[in-house]
Amino acid sequence: MLILSTILFGCANNKEEVVSSEEKSEKNMLTFAWPRDIGEMNPHVYNPSQLFAQSMVYEPLVSYQEGGELKPHLAESWEISEDGKEYTFHLREGVKFSDGTSFNAEVVKKNFDTVLNHLDMHSWLGFLSKINSTEVVDEYTFKLTLTEAYYPTIQELAVVRPVRFLGEAGFPEDGDTSKGVVEPVGTGPWVLEDYKVDEYAVFKRNEEYWGELPKEEKITVKVIPDAETRVLAFEKGEIDLLYGEGTISLDAFKQLESTENYESSISEPVATRQLVINSKKEQLSDEKVRQALHYAFNKEALVEGVTSGYEEKADYILPTNLPYTKDNGATVIDYDVEKAKSLLDEAGWTLSEGETVREKDGQPLEFELMYDSAEQIQKTMAEVIQSEWAAIGVKLNIVGVELTEQVQRFKDNEFDVNFFSNYGTPYDPHTFLNIVASEGFGFNEAISAYPNKAEILKQIAEVPQTTDEAQRQQLYTSILTSIQEQGALIPISYIKKTAIYQKDVTNFTFPANRDEHPFTNISMK
Template sequence: MFKFKRKTILFLVMSLLMSSALLGCTEKESATTPKEGTEKAEKSITLSWPRDIGTMNPHAYNPSQLIAQSMIYEPLISYKEGGKLAPHLAESWSISKDGKEYTFKLRQNVKFSDGTPFNAAIVKKNFDAVMKNPKLHSWLGVINVLDKTEAVNDLTFKMTLKKPYYPTLQDLSLVRPVRFLGEAGFPDDGDTSKGVKKPVGTGPWMLTDYKKDEYAVFTRNPNYWRESPKIEKVTIKIIPDAETRVMAFEKGELDLIYGEGVISMDSFNQLKESGKYVTGLSQPVGTRSLLLNTSNEKLADLKVRLALQHGFNKQAMVEGITHGLEEKADNILSKNFPYTNIEAEPIEYNVDKATAYLEEAGWKLPPGKTVREKNGQPLELELIYDKTDPIQKAMAETIQAEWTTIGVKLNITGVELTVQIKRRKAGEFDLDFWYNYGAPYDPHSFINVVAEKGWGVSEAHSRLPMKQELDQQVNDALASTDETKRQELYGSILKTLQEQSVIVPVSYIKKTVVYQKTVKDFIFPANRDEHPFYGIDTNK
């Protein structure tokens, strides 16, 4: 019995000691651990995008997406509202009297996201990487005239041109290909056309998590040289289908739907009219056009091109599909760009004129048939479109239906954007949806791509009788230092392009945005391709 009592007392003492120890730990823990609900919530937003963000190579094009590239990589000069050019990674610049030398003073104390310094040497290395593949970037005028670059000292970079090129600074404000990769991102041979080791930039964001075709997560760059963004994390979910995006947004899985053609106009208006969300439209950012390939014998005839343009009701189509949120376009470039204020006679919807043009061109409608023929060949064409773009799809279907009334059989084919671009560059299309580049590219990049081979647009104009003269006018305009002469050249070039109808303007397009009411301070960027996230805040 004594043994039992002794054991019991010992057990009670040990239990008391353990309880005291546990109590001490608990008190200590409660003193150092914040109470539940007192932690500051991470500020983040989630949006959708129709396709994977790509490899995040600053010197490459599709499949890398501009919105994501601009989050990581920055330019020497930034493009602001009204076409103003402002210092960015370069704090100032000077231009020689002959217009050939550009000297940039770089901003001090700028670092890449891995902490390495941004300086003239790395600027030159990036330019060298781009210039290893000039054909890849020949659409951009400054690449074609760049002679040499020099790191004068740690914070001075100089570029010398072969000849004057007036839009040099505008070209340097673009999202690609002249933005800057850190040393750690370069492949061993320095040729970024083959890929990059990792995306290292000076921008406000870093790519920190990624699963191809599913999502990409960006977090703030801790070494960013400007004030940090208000939000700490941006998640981009890859949702190819427009209606699925809307459903995810309504369920609260997305904070934001933003971009061009990322949501049907029906859905946009429904969300707007619900009163539950905030919606917005940008100023016109470009022209939605049809590109007609004159290397196709049928489309080499101006009468056929004019007939096709007269053969669909552009006004009704644009209003019906976009519900008035886009405007019918009569000019291939809207008049809010420099040098584009030209008067163009609209080619209005007129079935009788369309029919007359086709008859004059020798395309006859055989008895009992619905498709015109010439020399035993049917007037049959194919229009390709981006299958993730609901507006392109709806317009393709409308044009297909309307052209049946003038005896034209139009086959429409939805393809991935990468395939669409590949086919355009290879000239493997009859008709294609095409957009001018918008700010800050135009009008200089627009006329350059009309003259410069390799992108499908120059080749689409190849059968024009005045193509050689047109190309010379483009070269003269881009090199001109005489403002009056430059205006005259632009007027002549744009007038010729309007009359030849290889590019058929359809509508002036705008970016759309729909966001939850927890999102604040959204502003459309002045540069069409820049991301809009730097100034955004959220109170969720």
């Protein structure tokens, strides 16, 4: 759901789009490029609404900060009952929507109830299906009651959609926002001022914002679908900032960075690029085979060569800057070709003299790696891994497919090996484990050969209901270690975000929440 796909067509060059440097200076404006239209700016729906734009206008009760810390936002504080079922939120007083109306418990309940009326759209977000009731206690106190304890509730409230808050004026007459909103009225630091579909959007600073006012008066988003055109516009000075996953290739980023004409930033890891190995397949059902595959490619050289060092070799299946992931007991696997060969020998896969592919019981050690044909990094990594595994007697066939086919084949368990990356902040680790446990996502099937699969699934089910912090950490450590040790998931690299910006842009910082906008502290000299 977080992967950006770009649509190729030319960039219009009209007077509305082009903002001169003089205009930018006069209006204290930052210009930002994005590959697609911002969408309808509805806080309660998904594509085509763009996450970064939604987060500029609509705010959460709690915010996700560095290291997974959850901090008050529109809720100043909250209490959780001892049984983990009741959440009482004390709302921030004096907050206004951009039209001047008050933010209070009534409008919080209206937004929650609107989302809950279309639960089928939002079933992926775990806590929503567990809500038993929503209650206005008083003007600034709101209570959620769940059917069962679910510790990720606070963390899930920090996601960009669908539980952010639209003002009364934004609701259609029947209250059903699933069909659209009247106008994008939020409490956030930005207000949509001007908009032309597929061309641009201009956000002005919300002068009545309850928090610290942004330093910039306006943010202009230019819609430039073609990646090369975005880079050219940046080099011409028409764009101040290129940021976001997929908005600029690593090659283009490296080239721009090398000129020293611009400023650049690279984020902390936001996700792990992984190989998912389907242990349901006969040739991959032996743990020793899966472990051999992990030992048999030079991960550090691969990551350095393919990403020019902008990604980082991954030792674990989740980045260790996510909650509950620091205490990972999994063994770090280093490149060791002889170890890989030895494990395959022990598993009964032998390489006869003069042959290039190992066999067992007359069957060759041959399988397929599927990758997204539009993803150059996946393609190049697949080619390198194919070559390195060939050196230990493994025949790897690589096939590029459209993203939709890759996702569907993964879900349908029609794969041998597949590329995957986890969702990152603020979703993991609990969302990642939820899909591991769920049938029809590929992971449940991938760990089929694990002798302790039933115990792993039992522990995953226990985690959300655990109210004791120490016990929760112990469960996460046990689950993540066990999944990785048995080799169905092989971490490759930690994915990072990149940003390149003009030298007059200052105070750029990456948001802790992968989906939030990056404009909180940014300013122009």
